[in-house]
Amino acid sequence: MEEAKTEKSTRKAAAATTTTTRDSFYHESITMAMSSSDPYQDFRSSMEEMVAAHGLREWHSLQELLQCYLRLNEKKNHKVIVMAFVDLLMHLMDQQLAAASVRYRDP
Incomplete structure (x- = not known):
């Protein structure tokens, strides 16, 4: 696949398609x-x-x-990728904690 180069950061994203297995x-x-x-x-x-x-x-x-x-x-994008990934992990953890606290509150 050929990448388009511009002054702005170029990235490749994995676009979701239908799949039956998670891995x-x-x-x-x-x-x-x-x-x-x-890019972030x-x-x-x-x-x-x-x-x-x-x-x-x-x-x-x-x-x-x-x-x-x-x-x-490209390696130049790795820092922003890791930062976005950590942010995503924090978001997922917040969702899990919120769901857990709702379960414990409901009788």
């Missing part, structure tokens, strides 16, 4: 070259879409997701 998201996804004025938000949104589309919740699957993004993108 096959890497093989069942399409990579796209994109130009972005906000675009990576973060793309990762969130992948988590939702493939039901990724287990640590192993989330690590695979991160490795996928790191493999598909």
Whole structure:
């Protein structure tokens, strides 16, 4: 796949496609070259879409997701990818804590 080079950061995102097994998201996804004025938000949104589309919740699957993004993108984008991934993890943890606190409050 040929990447378009611009002054703005170029990224490849794994776009979600329909799949039946959670661990096959890497093989069942399409990579796209994109130009972005906000790569952090675009990576973060793309990762969130992948988590939702493939039901990724287990640590192993989330690590695979991160490795996928790191493999598909240039090293200059790795810092922002890791930052977006950590933000996504914090969001997922907040969701789990909120769900757990609701369960304990309801009789």
